[in-house]
Amino acid sequence: MDDVLELTVAEALRRIEDGELTAGEYFDAYAEAAAGDELGAYLWTANPGPTATPPPPESETTRRRAGDSLRGAPLAVKDIFCTEGIETTAGSRILEGYRPPYTATAVRKLADAGARLLGKTNMDEFAMGSSTENSGYGPVLNPWDRERVPGGSSGGSAAAVAGRLAPWAIGTDTGGSIRQPASLCGIVGLKPTYGAVSRYGMIAFASSLDQCGPLTRDVTDAALLLRAAEGRDACDSTSVGIDGGVELPSREDLDGLRFGVPRELSAEAEGIEAGVSEIFERTLGKIRELGGEVDECELPHAAHGLSAYYVLAPAEASANLARYDGVRYGLRADADADLIAMYERTRAAGFGAEVKRRIMLGTYALSSGYYEAYYGRAQRVRTKIADDFRAAFERFDYLVTPTSPTVAFKIGERTADPLAMYMSDFCTVPMSLAGIPAISIPAGLAEPDGGGSGLPVGFQIAAPAFDESGLLDAAHALERAIDFDTRPPGVRP
Ligand code: GLN
Numbered sequence: 001m002d003d004v005l006e007l008t009v010a011e012a013l014r015r016i017e018d019g020e021l022t023a024g025e026y027f028d029a030y031a032e033a034a035a036g037d038e039l040g041a042y043l044w045t046a047n048p049g050p051t052a053t054p055p056p057p058e059s060e061t062t063r064r065r066a067g068d069s070l071r072g073a074p075l076a077v078k079d080i081f082c083t084e085g086i087e088t089t090a091g092s093r094i095l096e097g098y099r100p101p102y103t104a105t106a107v108r109k110l111a112d113a114g115a116r117l118l119g120k121t122n123m124d125e126f127a128m129g130s131s132t133e134n135s136g137y138g139p140v141l142n143p144w145d146r147e148r149v150p151g152g153s154s155g156g157s158a159a160a161v162a163g164r165l166a167p168w169a170i171g172t173d174t175g176g177s178i179r180q181p182a183s184l185c186g187i188v189g190l191k192p193t194y195g196a197v198s199r200y201g202m203i204a205f206a207s208s209l210d211q212c213g214p215l216t217r218d219v220t221d222a223a224l225l226l227r228a229a230e231g232r233d234a235c236d237s238t239s240v241g242i243d244g245g246v247e248l249p250s251r252e253d254l255d256g257l258r259f260g261v262p263r264e265l266s267a268e269a270e271g272i273e274a275g276v277s278e279i280f281e282r283t284l285g286k287i288r289e290l291g292g293e294v295d296e297c298e299l300p301h302a303a304h305g306l307s308a309y310y311v312l313a314p315a316e317a318s319a320n321l322a323r324y325d326g327v328r329y330g331l332r333a334d335a336d337a338d339l340i341a342m343y344e345r346t347r348a349a350g351f352g353a354e355v356k357r358r359i360m361l362g363t364y365a366l367s368s369g370y371y372e373a374y375y376g377r378a379q380r381v382r383t384k385i386a387d388d389f390r391a392a393f394e395r396f397d398y399l400v401t402p403t404s405p406t407v408a409f410k411i412g413e414r415t416a417d418p419l420a421m422y423m424s425d426f427c428t429v430p431m432s433l434a435g436i437p438a439i440s441i442p443a444g445l446a447e448p449d450g451g452g453s454g455l456p457v458g459f460q461i462a463a464p465a466f467d468e469s470g471l472l473d474a475a476h477a478l479e480r481a482i483d484f485d486t487r488p489p490g491v492r493p
Pocket of ligand 1: 127128129130152153172173174175176177178205313425
Protein backbone atom coordinates (compact mmCIF):
# COMPACT_ATOMS: atom_id res chain seq x y z
CA MET A 1 0.00 0.00 0.00
CA ASP A 2 2.99 2.31 0.59
CA ASP A 3 3.52 2.37 -3.12
CA VAL A 4 0.14 4.11 -3.46
CA LEU A 5 1.53 7.09 -1.54
CA GLU A 6 4.20 7.53 -4.22
CA LEU A 7 1.79 7.87 -7.15
CA THR A 8 0.90 11.21 -8.64
CA VAL A 9 -2.85 11.78 -8.75
CA ALA A 10 -2.89 11.31 -12.53
CA GLU A 11 -1.16 7.92 -12.12
CA ALA A 12 -3.53 6.86 -9.34
CA LEU A 13 -6.57 7.80 -11.45
CA ARG A 14 -5.22 5.68 -14.28
CA ARG A 15 -4.85 2.70 -11.92
CA ILE A 16 -8.37 3.20 -10.63
CA GLU A 17 -9.65 3.30 -14.19
CA ASP A 18 -7.75 0.10 -14.99
CA GLY A 19 -9.20 -1.62 -11.92
CA GLU A 20 -5.79 -2.03 -10.24
CA LEU A 21 -6.73 0.24 -7.35
CA THR A 22 -10.08 1.17 -5.85
CA ALA A 23 -11.03 4.72 -4.93
CA GLY A 24 -11.62 3.49 -1.36
CA GLU A 25 -8.14 1.97 -1.06
CA TYR A 26 -6.62 5.17 -2.43
CA PHE A 27 -8.49 7.37 0.03
CA ASP A 28 -7.90 5.11 3.03
CA ALA A 29 -4.15 4.89 2.40
CA TYR A 30 -3.97 8.67 2.71
CA ALA A 31 -6.49 8.94 5.55
CA GLU A 32 -4.25 6.59 7.55
CA ALA A 33 -1.10 8.47 6.61
CA ALA A 34 -2.73 11.80 7.52
CA ALA A 35 -3.94 10.42 10.87
CA GLY A 36 -0.27 9.66 11.69
CA ASP A 37 0.84 13.23 10.85
CA GLU A 38 3.95 14.09 12.86
CA LEU A 39 4.66 17.33 10.99
CA GLY A 40 1.80 19.41 12.38
CA ALA A 41 0.57 19.71 8.80
CA TYR A 42 -3.10 19.08 9.58
CA LEU A 43 -5.61 20.82 11.82
CA TRP A 44 -8.39 18.33 10.95
CA THR A 45 -8.35 14.99 9.12
CA ALA A 46 -11.08 12.74 7.72
CA ASN A 47 -11.50 9.21 9.00
CA PRO A 48 -10.84 6.30 6.65
CA GLY A 49 -13.76 4.22 5.44
CA PRO A 50 -16.67 4.83 3.13
CA THR A 51 -19.15 6.45 5.49
CA ALA A 52 -17.06 7.81 8.33
CA THR A 53 -16.68 11.25 6.76
CA PRO A 54 -19.54 12.99 5.11
CA PRO A 55 -18.25 14.22 1.75
CA PRO A 56 -18.26 18.02 1.60
CA PRO A 57 -22.06 18.21 1.40
CA GLU A 58 -24.00 20.80 -0.60
CA SER A 59 -26.63 18.38 -1.80
CA GLU A 60 -28.05 20.59 -4.50
CA THR A 61 -24.70 21.03 -6.23
CA THR A 62 -23.97 17.34 -5.93
CA ARG A 63 -26.97 16.83 -8.16
CA ARG A 64 -25.41 19.13 -10.71
CA ARG A 65 -22.17 17.14 -10.50
CA ALA A 66 -19.84 17.85 -13.37
CA GLY A 67 -18.78 14.23 -13.59
CA ASP A 68 -16.46 12.07 -11.62
CA SER A 69 -13.13 12.69 -13.30
CA LEU A 70 -11.27 12.84 -9.98
CA ARG A 71 -12.80 9.54 -8.76
CA GLY A 72 -12.64 10.10 -5.02
CA ALA A 73 -9.04 11.37 -5.03
CA PRO A 74 -8.14 12.64 -1.54
CA LEU A 75 -7.63 16.41 -1.34
CA ALA A 76 -5.94 18.41 1.43
CA VAL A 77 -7.40 21.90 1.81
CA LYS A 78 -5.74 24.87 3.48
CA ASP A 79 -7.79 25.83 6.51
CA ILE A 80 -8.55 29.21 4.95
CA PHE A 81 -11.29 27.64 2.77
CA CYS A 82 -14.74 27.38 4.32
CA THR A 83 -16.01 23.80 4.53
CA GLU A 84 -19.63 23.34 5.54
CA GLY A 85 -19.93 21.94 9.06
CA ILE A 86 -16.16 21.44 9.45
CA GLU A 87 -14.18 23.79 11.68
CA THR A 88 -12.39 26.47 9.64
CA THR A 89 -9.93 28.67 11.51
CA ALA A 90 -7.55 30.29 8.99
CA GLY A 91 -4.88 29.36 11.55
CA SER A 92 -6.32 31.88 14.02
CA ARG A 93 -7.53 31.41 17.57
CA ILE A 94 -10.16 34.06 16.89
CA LEU A 95 -11.98 31.58 14.62
CA GLU A 96 -11.64 28.59 16.95
CA GLY A 97 -14.85 26.58 16.80
CA TYR A 98 -16.19 28.35 13.69
CA ARG A 99 -18.14 25.92 11.51
CA PRO A 100 -19.09 27.62 8.27
CA PRO A 101 -22.62 27.13 6.95
CA TYR A 102 -21.30 26.79 3.38
CA THR A 103 -18.36 25.47 1.32
CA ALA A 104 -15.93 27.63 -0.67
CA THR A 105 -16.54 27.53 -4.43
CA ALA A 106 -13.04 26.16 -5.21
CA VAL A 107 -13.53 23.25 -2.79
CA ARG A 108 -17.07 22.64 -4.01
CA LYS A 109 -15.93 22.55 -7.65
CA LEU A 110 -13.21 20.03 -6.82
CA ALA A 111 -15.73 17.93 -4.88
CA ASP A 112 -18.11 18.16 -7.83
CA ALA A 113 -15.33 16.78 -10.03
CA GLY A 114 -15.00 13.84 -7.61
CA ALA A 115 -12.31 14.90 -5.12
CA ARG A 116 -12.89 13.93 -1.48
CA LEU A 117 -11.87 16.08 1.48
CA LEU A 118 -8.90 14.45 3.24
CA GLY A 119 -8.08 17.17 5.76
CA LYS A 120 -7.69 20.87 6.56
CA THR A 121 -4.10 22.04 6.63
CA ASN A 122 -2.24 24.26 9.07
CA MET A 123 -1.19 27.75 7.97
CA ASP A 124 0.11 31.11 9.11
CA GLU A 125 -2.69 33.02 10.82
CA PHE A 126 -4.87 34.62 8.11
CA ALA A 127 -2.12 33.67 5.61
CA MET A 128 0.28 36.27 7.02
CA GLY A 129 3.74 34.81 7.03
CA SER A 130 6.41 32.85 5.18
CA SER A 131 7.15 30.02 7.60
CA THR A 132 3.85 28.81 9.12
CA GLU A 133 5.29 29.78 12.51
CA ASN A 134 2.50 32.37 12.83
CA SER A 135 -0.17 29.68 13.15
CA GLY A 136 -2.25 29.91 16.32
CA TYR A 137 -2.06 26.10 16.47
CA GLY A 138 1.69 25.45 16.46
CA PRO A 139 4.30 25.33 13.70
CA VAL A 140 4.62 22.88 10.80
CA LEU A 141 7.87 20.94 10.29
CA ASN A 142 9.58 20.60 6.91
CA PRO A 143 9.65 16.89 5.91
CA TRP A 144 13.16 17.37 4.44
CA ASP A 145 14.52 18.51 7.79
CA ARG A 146 12.26 18.70 10.81
CA GLU A 147 14.32 21.48 12.37
CA ARG A 148 13.38 23.73 9.47
CA VAL A 149 10.25 25.54 8.37
CA PRO A 150 8.17 24.38 5.39
CA GLY A 151 7.68 27.96 4.22
CA GLY A 152 4.36 29.70 4.37
CA SER A 153 1.67 30.63 4.57
CA SER A 154 0.45 27.39 2.91
CA GLY A 155 3.10 25.43 4.86
CA GLY A 156 0.69 22.72 6.04
CA SER A 157 -0.41 21.99 2.47
CA ALA A 158 3.19 21.91 1.20
CA ALA A 159 4.48 19.71 4.04
CA ALA A 160 1.54 17.29 3.66
CA VAL A 161 2.14 16.85 -0.09
CA ALA A 162 5.93 16.53 0.22
CA GLY A 163 5.65 14.30 3.32
CA ARG A 164 3.29 11.80 1.62
CA LEU A 165 0.38 12.79 3.88
CA ALA A 166 -1.64 14.03 0.88
CA PRO A 167 -1.33 13.43 -2.85
CA TRP A 168 -2.12 17.08 -3.58
CA ALA A 169 -3.53 20.13 -1.90
CA ILE A 170 -4.89 23.60 -2.42
CA GLY A 171 -3.47 26.72 -0.87
CA THR A 172 -3.69 30.47 -1.32
CA ASP A 173 -1.08 32.89 -2.57
CA THR A 174 -1.25 36.62 -1.80
CA GLY A 175 2.44 37.44 -2.16
CA GLY A 176 4.05 34.02 -2.49
CA SER A 177 2.25 31.69 -0.10
CA ILE A 178 1.86 28.82 -2.59
CA ARG A 179 5.12 29.20 -4.53
CA GLN A 180 7.50 29.77 -1.60
CA PRO A 181 6.40 26.76 0.53
CA ALA A 182 6.34 24.60 -2.63
CA SER A 183 9.93 25.70 -3.23
CA LEU A 184 11.04 24.98 0.34
CA CYS A 185 9.37 21.53 0.33
CA GLY A 186 10.51 20.39 -3.14
CA ILE A 187 7.11 20.28 -4.84
CA VAL A 188 5.17 22.17 -7.53
CA GLY A 189 3.11 25.25 -6.59
CA LEU A 190 1.07 27.40 -8.96
CA LYS A 191 -0.43 30.82 -8.37
CA PRO A 192 -2.98 31.31 -11.14
CA THR A 193 -3.87 34.64 -12.73
CA TYR A 194 -5.87 36.83 -10.36
CA GLY A 195 -9.51 36.03 -11.15
CA ALA A 196 -8.92 32.51 -12.50
CA VAL A 197 -10.31 30.76 -9.40
CA SER A 198 -13.20 32.00 -7.28
CA ARG A 199 -12.41 33.55 -3.91
CA TYR A 200 -15.91 32.89 -2.59
CA GLY A 201 -15.61 31.15 0.77
CA MET A 202 -11.86 31.76 0.94
CA ILE A 203 -11.26 33.78 4.10
CA ALA A 204 -9.99 37.17 2.93
CA PHE A 205 -6.53 38.54 3.70
CA ALA A 206 -5.80 41.06 0.91
CA SER A 207 -8.67 40.73 -1.53
CA SER A 208 -7.00 42.34 -4.55
CA LEU A 209 -4.13 39.82 -4.34
CA ASP A 210 -5.51 36.58 -2.83
CA GLN A 211 -5.69 33.66 -5.24
CA CYS A 212 -6.31 29.90 -4.80
CA GLY A 213 -3.98 27.40 -6.46
CA PRO A 214 -2.58 23.86 -6.44
CA LEU A 215 0.37 22.32 -4.55
CA THR A 216 1.27 19.02 -6.21
CA ARG A 217 4.10 16.54 -6.85
CA ASP A 218 4.24 17.31 -10.54
CA VAL A 219 3.10 19.77 -13.19
CA THR A 220 0.48 17.45 -14.69
CA ASP A 221 -1.32 17.21 -11.35
CA ALA A 222 -1.23 21.00 -11.04
CA ALA A 223 -3.00 21.24 -14.40
CA LEU A 224 -5.50 18.54 -13.43
CA LEU A 225 -6.38 20.39 -10.23
CA LEU A 226 -6.55 23.86 -11.74
CA ARG A 227 -8.73 22.57 -14.55
CA ALA A 228 -11.36 21.48 -12.03
CA ALA A 229 -11.07 24.52 -9.73
CA GLU A 230 -11.02 27.47 -12.16
CA GLY A 231 -14.07 29.18 -13.53
CA ARG A 232 -16.54 32.00 -13.32
CA ASP A 233 -18.58 32.31 -10.13
CA ALA A 234 -21.70 34.37 -9.65
CA CYS A 235 -20.75 34.67 -5.96
CA ASP A 236 -17.44 36.44 -6.74
CA SER A 237 -17.53 39.23 -9.29
CA THR A 238 -13.73 39.17 -9.69
CA SER A 239 -13.75 35.54 -10.77
CA VAL A 240 -13.74 35.26 -14.55
CA GLY A 241 -12.18 31.81 -15.08
CA ILE A 242 -9.66 30.89 -17.76
CA ASP A 243 -10.93 31.25 -21.32
CA GLY A 244 -10.82 27.87 -23.00
CA GLY A 245 -10.08 26.09 -19.69
CA VAL A 246 -6.78 24.44 -18.82
CA GLU A 247 -5.11 21.86 -21.01
CA LEU A 248 -3.06 19.00 -19.62
CA PRO A 249 0.60 19.62 -20.44
CA SER A 250 2.39 17.48 -22.99
CA ARG A 251 5.31 19.57 -24.22
CA GLU A 252 8.76 17.93 -24.18
CA ASP A 253 10.95 20.69 -25.61
CA LEU A 254 11.18 24.46 -25.39
CA ASP A 255 11.95 25.10 -29.05
CA GLY A 256 11.36 28.67 -30.07
CA LEU A 257 10.35 29.89 -26.60
CA ARG A 258 12.04 32.99 -25.23
CA PHE A 259 12.81 33.18 -21.50
CA GLY A 260 13.68 36.49 -19.86
CA VAL A 261 15.79 36.66 -16.71
CA PRO A 262 14.96 39.89 -14.85
CA ARG A 263 18.22 41.21 -13.48
CA GLU A 264 16.51 42.84 -10.48
CA LEU A 265 15.15 39.47 -9.27
CA SER A 266 18.07 37.19 -10.00
CA ALA A 267 21.80 37.81 -10.15
CA GLU A 268 21.63 41.38 -8.84
CA ALA A 269 19.11 40.71 -6.09
CA GLU A 270 20.41 40.86 -2.56
CA GLY A 271 20.31 37.89 -0.24
CA ILE A 272 20.20 35.09 -2.80
CA GLU A 273 22.15 32.15 -1.41
CA ALA A 274 25.08 30.78 -3.40
CA GLY A 275 23.49 27.33 -3.67
CA VAL A 276 20.23 28.82 -4.95
CA SER A 277 22.09 30.84 -7.62
CA GLU A 278 23.97 27.77 -8.73
CA ILE A 279 20.79 25.70 -9.24
CA PHE A 280 19.17 28.67 -10.99
CA GLU A 281 22.06 28.94 -13.46
CA ARG A 282 22.07 25.19 -14.03
CA THR A 283 18.33 25.31 -14.81
CA LEU A 284 18.89 28.11 -17.34
CA GLY A 285 21.34 25.70 -19.00
CA LYS A 286 18.59 23.04 -19.17
CA ILE A 287 16.25 25.54 -20.84
CA ARG A 288 18.89 26.14 -23.50
CA GLU A 289 19.43 22.37 -23.96
CA LEU A 290 15.70 22.03 -24.58
CA GLY A 291 15.86 24.61 -27.35
CA GLY A 292 14.70 27.68 -25.41
CA GLU A 293 16.36 31.07 -25.72
CA VAL A 294 17.51 32.76 -22.53
CA ASP A 295 18.29 36.46 -22.26
CA GLU A 296 18.55 39.12 -19.59
CA CYS A 297 15.77 41.63 -19.15
CA GLU A 298 14.68 44.43 -16.88
CA LEU A 299 11.78 44.97 -14.52
CA PRO A 300 12.91 48.38 -13.30
CA HIS A 301 10.32 48.71 -10.52
CA ALA A 302 10.22 45.10 -9.31
CA ALA A 303 12.63 45.72 -6.47
CA HIS A 304 10.02 48.10 -4.97
CA GLY A 305 7.47 45.28 -4.94
CA LEU A 306 7.92 44.33 -1.30
CA SER A 307 7.62 47.95 -0.10
CA ALA A 308 4.39 48.44 -2.03
CA TYR A 309 3.06 45.05 -0.95
CA TYR A 310 3.63 45.81 2.73
CA VAL A 311 1.47 48.92 2.43
CA LEU A 312 -1.28 47.43 0.25
CA ALA A 313 -1.68 44.00 1.86
CA PRO A 314 -1.90 45.29 5.46
CA ALA A 315 -4.27 48.08 4.34
CA GLU A 316 -6.67 45.55 2.82
CA ALA A 317 -6.17 43.18 5.76
CA SER A 318 -7.04 45.88 8.30
CA ALA A 319 -10.40 46.33 6.57
CA ASN A 320 -11.04 42.60 6.04
CA LEU A 321 -10.23 41.69 9.63
CA ALA A 322 -12.55 44.29 11.16
CA ARG A 323 -15.35 41.70 11.07
CA TYR A 324 -13.77 39.55 13.80
CA ASP A 325 -15.32 41.31 16.74
CA GLY A 326 -16.56 38.50 18.99
CA VAL A 327 -20.14 38.93 17.77
CA ARG A 328 -20.30 37.10 14.47
CA TYR A 329 -17.68 34.35 14.50
CA GLY A 330 -15.71 32.03 16.77
CA LEU A 331 -14.12 33.41 19.90
CA ARG A 332 -15.78 35.85 22.32
CA ALA A 333 -13.74 37.07 25.29
CA ASP A 334 -15.37 38.58 28.35
CA ALA A 335 -18.97 38.30 27.26
CA ASP A 336 -20.15 40.18 30.35
CA ALA A 337 -18.12 43.31 29.66
CA ASP A 338 -19.67 46.24 27.80
CA LEU A 339 -19.68 46.02 24.01
CA ILE A 340 -16.50 47.99 23.27
CA ALA A 341 -14.51 46.21 25.98
CA MET A 342 -15.75 42.85 24.64
CA TYR A 343 -14.59 43.79 21.11
CA GLU A 344 -11.19 44.86 22.39
CA ARG A 345 -10.62 41.86 24.60
CA THR A 346 -11.73 39.41 21.91
CA ARG A 347 -9.33 40.92 19.38
CA ALA A 348 -6.52 41.16 21.92
CA ALA A 349 -6.92 37.50 22.88
CA GLY A 350 -7.75 36.07 19.45
CA PHE A 351 -5.20 37.66 17.11
CA GLY A 352 -1.48 36.84 17.15
CA ALA A 353 1.38 39.36 17.03
CA GLU A 354 1.85 39.43 13.25
CA VAL A 355 -1.84 39.98 12.59
CA LYS A 356 -1.92 42.84 15.11
CA ARG A 357 1.17 44.37 13.50
CA ARG A 358 -0.50 44.31 10.09
CA ILE A 359 -3.79 45.75 11.36
CA MET A 360 -1.88 48.66 12.90
CA LEU A 361 0.25 49.23 9.78
CA GLY A 362 -2.78 49.03 7.52
CA THR A 363 -4.97 51.28 9.61
CA TYR A 364 -2.20 53.86 9.72
CA ALA A 365 -1.61 53.70 5.94
CA LEU A 366 -5.32 54.26 5.34
CA SER A 367 -5.77 57.10 7.85
CA SER A 368 -7.06 60.28 6.22
CA GLY A 369 -3.91 62.39 6.37
CA TYR A 370 -1.68 59.61 5.07
CA TYR A 371 -3.88 57.84 2.54
CA GLU A 372 -2.29 59.48 -0.51
CA ALA A 373 1.25 59.37 0.82
CA TYR A 374 1.16 55.63 1.50
CA TYR A 375 -1.76 53.80 -0.08
CA GLY A 376 -2.03 56.01 -3.17
CA ARG A 377 1.69 55.86 -3.78
CA ALA A 378 1.87 52.10 -3.31
CA GLN A 379 -0.94 51.70 -5.85
CA ARG A 380 1.06 53.73 -8.35
CA VAL A 381 4.11 51.52 -7.78
CA ARG A 382 1.88 48.50 -8.37
CA THR A 383 0.79 49.92 -11.73
CA LYS A 384 4.44 50.54 -12.69
CA ILE A 385 5.31 46.93 -11.87
CA ALA A 386 2.41 45.63 -13.96
CA ASP A 387 3.60 47.88 -16.84
CA ASP A 388 7.15 46.51 -16.48
CA PHE A 389 5.83 42.96 -16.92
CA ARG A 390 3.71 43.97 -19.90
CA ALA A 391 6.75 45.50 -21.58
CA ALA A 392 8.90 42.43 -20.84
CA PHE A 393 6.29 40.07 -22.28
CA GLU A 394 6.56 41.89 -25.60
CA ARG A 395 10.05 40.45 -25.91
CA PHE A 396 9.70 37.21 -23.94
CA ASP A 397 7.20 34.38 -23.60
CA TYR A 398 8.12 33.68 -19.97
CA LEU A 399 10.14 35.27 -17.19
CA VAL A 400 12.18 33.16 -14.79
CA THR A 401 13.63 33.79 -11.33
CA PRO A 402 14.55 31.78 -8.25
CA THR A 403 11.34 31.28 -6.22
CA SER A 404 12.89 31.90 -2.82
CA PRO A 405 16.22 33.62 -2.13
CA THR A 406 17.12 30.83 0.31
CA VAL A 407 16.41 27.18 1.03
CA ALA A 408 14.29 26.29 4.09
CA PHE A 409 15.53 28.14 7.16
CA LYS A 410 15.62 26.93 10.77
CA ILE A 411 12.52 27.17 12.94
CA GLY A 412 12.84 30.35 15.02
CA GLU A 413 15.58 31.83 12.84
CA ARG A 414 13.51 34.73 11.49
CA THR A 415 10.67 35.06 14.00
CA ALA A 416 12.29 37.98 15.83
CA ASP A 417 12.98 39.88 12.62
CA PRO A 418 9.86 40.58 10.52
CA LEU A 419 11.92 42.27 7.79
CA ALA A 420 14.08 39.17 7.28
CA MET A 421 10.86 37.13 7.08
CA TYR A 422 9.34 39.56 4.53
CA MET A 423 12.43 39.13 2.29
CA SER A 424 11.34 35.52 1.63
CA ASP A 425 8.86 36.89 -0.92
CA PHE A 426 11.23 39.22 -2.75
CA CYS A 427 10.95 37.22 -5.99
CA THR A 428 7.27 36.22 -5.74
CA VAL A 429 5.54 39.48 -4.73
CA PRO A 430 6.00 41.32 -8.07
CA MET A 431 3.89 38.72 -9.95
CA SER A 432 1.19 38.98 -7.28
CA LEU A 433 1.04 42.76 -7.65
CA ALA A 434 0.81 42.36 -11.44
CA GLY A 435 -1.90 39.68 -11.11
CA ILE A 436 -0.09 37.28 -13.46
CA PRO A 437 0.34 33.50 -13.12
CA ALA A 438 3.59 32.00 -11.84
CA ILE A 439 4.66 28.47 -11.02
CA SER A 440 7.45 27.10 -8.85
CA ILE A 441 8.95 23.75 -9.80
CA PRO A 442 11.65 21.93 -7.86
CA ALA A 443 15.00 22.36 -9.64
CA GLY A 444 17.53 20.61 -7.41
CA LEU A 445 19.05 20.46 -3.95
CA ALA A 446 21.43 22.99 -2.43
CA GLU A 447 23.21 23.35 0.87
CA PRO A 448 22.10 26.31 2.94
CA ASP A 449 24.72 29.07 3.39
CA GLY A 450 26.70 27.86 6.37
CA GLY A 451 26.51 24.22 5.26
CA GLY A 452 24.30 21.22 5.93
CA SER A 453 22.58 18.60 3.85
CA GLY A 454 20.93 19.44 0.55
CA LEU A 455 17.51 21.11 0.60
CA PRO A 456 15.08 21.78 -2.26
CA VAL A 457 15.42 24.86 -4.48
CA GLY A 458 12.49 26.14 -6.53
CA PHE A 459 12.58 27.67 -10.00
CA GLN A 460 9.87 30.23 -10.78
CA ILE A 461 8.34 30.76 -14.23
CA ALA A 462 5.91 33.64 -14.79
CA ALA A 463 3.59 34.09 -17.77
CA PRO A 464 1.22 36.72 -19.16
CA ALA A 465 -2.25 36.81 -17.60
CA PHE A 466 -4.41 33.75 -18.38
CA ASP A 467 -1.63 31.87 -20.21
CA GLU A 468 -1.82 29.04 -17.66
CA SER A 469 -1.89 26.33 -20.33
CA GLY A 470 1.29 27.62 -21.98
CA LEU A 471 2.97 28.08 -18.60
CA LEU A 472 2.15 24.53 -17.51
CA ASP A 473 3.38 23.17 -20.83
CA ALA A 474 6.75 24.93 -20.54
CA ALA A 475 7.07 23.86 -16.89
CA HIS A 476 6.27 20.28 -17.90
CA ALA A 477 9.08 20.17 -20.47
CA LEU A 478 11.53 21.61 -17.97
CA GLU A 479 10.38 19.29 -15.19
CA ARG A 480 11.13 16.26 -17.36
CA ALA A 481 14.64 17.51 -18.04
CA ILE A 482 15.32 18.27 -14.36
CA ASP A 483 13.94 14.91 -13.18
CA PHE A 484 13.83 15.95 -9.51
CA ASP A 485 13.15 13.24 -6.90
CA THR A 486 10.39 14.75 -4.71
CA ARG A 487 10.84 12.19 -1.92
CA PRO A 488 12.40 13.68 1.22
CA PRO A 489 15.18 11.47 2.65
CA GLY A 490 12.94 10.22 5.46
CA VAL A 491 10.42 8.67 3.08
CA ARG A 492 12.94 7.06 0.73
CA PRO A 493 13.14 3.28 0.89
N1 GLN B 1 4.60 36.09 3.14
C1 GLN B 1 3.72 37.09 2.61
C2 GLN B 1 2.98 37.74 3.74
O1 GLN B 1 3.27 37.44 4.84
C3 GLN B 1 2.77 36.48 1.63
C4 GLN B 1 1.69 35.71 2.28
C5 GLN B 1 0.71 35.13 1.32
O2 GLN B 1 0.99 35.01 0.13
N2 GLN B 1 -0.45 34.81 1.84
O3 GLN B 1 2.10 38.53 3.56
